[in-house]
Amino acid sequence: MRRRKDSRPSVVGQRWGLPAAMVGVALLLAGCGESAARGYLPEPVTEAGHDVVFFWNATWIAALAVGVLVWGLILWCLFAYRKKNDELPTQFRYHVPLEILYTIVPILMVAALFGKTVEVQNTLLERQDNPDVVVNVAGKKWSWDFNYINEDVYIAGVQAATLNDGLEGVPETLPTLVLPVDSRVEFVLTSRDVIHSFWVPQFLQKLDMVPGRVNIFQVTTTEEGTFDGKCAELCGAYHSEMLFNVQVVSQEEYDQHIEDLRAAGNTGQLGLELDQYELQPDQRDKFPEPSGR
The missing domain is CATH 1.10.287.90 (Helix Hairpins)
Known part of the structure; x- marks a missing residue:
């Protein structure tokens, strides 16, 4: 009678299979460098x-x-x-x-x-008194307004509709929020119409923008560069085109940017009168008043 071949895994395979797989995964992660070190x-x-x-x-x-x-x-x-x-x-x-x-x-x-x-x-969500920069970020379908509160200047965003056309140069047409490096920045978040969400992926932090309410958070910038920003809350037909840029620059470049906005006539604030809904009474004290220079 022929002896049936034993189909069970060998003792060696049982003993070393799992450790070998774990070593392989470790080597794979080690080869990914800094990206793996920060959990991708x-x-x-x-x-x-x-x-x-x-x-x-x-x-x-x-x-x-x-x-x-x-x-x-x-x-x-x-x-x-x-x-x-x-x-x-x-x-x-x-x-x-x-x-x-x-x-x-x-x-x-x-x-x-x-x-x-x-x-x-x-x-x-920790807030410090007297931040270096205070920016009111107003989300709107489907772009952004940036009010520099203390400097009393603004940037008005326009929807990036050309994204659907596949045209080049779209990033240059997006609203760009310029911030100084090594500075404490306070974002005062409001919405002009529906719920949006302010998200700069490299900040590793985002916060919703709710009509009639004011949400606030602060960050301390540490690196110069240009970073992508976007809306992280599905807000309608052109949600995917609700993009912006963030440029973190030296203090000298930031001061020059503010002067350029003044020279271009972007003085004052794009205020709450542009909102579809009024700010709730218990939220009004959170909205900062321009202090000027």
């Missing part, structure tokens, strides 16, 4: 952005550790308690130490995750 998030260009990267990576490492533990226990049970004969192993209705373990440990993990989330959120 955009490179942060604000102080608080680094806190977001750290928390993001820590969360994934904790999740991976739990996953490896659970996968390891599953594989151990499969091999240690596989059927060896026709008899069933001893059956247990409960195991008190294990039940305590998988009840208490998840509660502690969720509590730690919740606490750290609140800590990072508070850091992102």
Whole structure:
């Protein structure tokens, strides 16, 4: 009689398969360089952005550790308690130490995750007195108005409709928010019509803009450069074209930009009278008044 070939995996394969796969993944991640080191998030260009990267990576490492533990226990049970004969192993209705373990440990993990989330959120929403720059960002279908409050000048955005035509030079036609580097910037967010969301991916932070309300957050710029901005809330037919640029420049270049706006006649503010809805009474004190120079 011919002997049936054993189709079970070899002992060597069982023992070294999972470690070999993990080593392969580690080598793959190592080859990705800085992008992998920050969890494939955009490179942060604000102080608080680094806190977001750290928390993001820590969360994934904790999740991976739990996953490896659970996968390891599953594989151990499969091999240690596989059927060896026709008899069933001893059956247990409960195991008190294990039940305590998988009840208490998840509660502690969720509590730690919740606490750290609140800590990072508070850091992102922390406001300092007398920021260097205050900008009222007004979202509108489907573009942006930028009011420099203290300098009493503005930038009026126009919808980037040429995106659908595939024409070159679209980024140059977008409204551009210019900010000084190494400065504390306060964004006062309002909406002229529907809900929008102010998002600069490399800030690693965004906040909704709700009609009739004022939302505020601050960032400290750390890197010069040009960065993409967009609306992160589906707001209608041309949501995908609601784009803008952010340029972080030296203080001298920023001052020159403000003077250029004055020379172009962009003085004053594009105010709340352009909004479709009135600001709610409890929100009016949040909206800053131009102080001029």
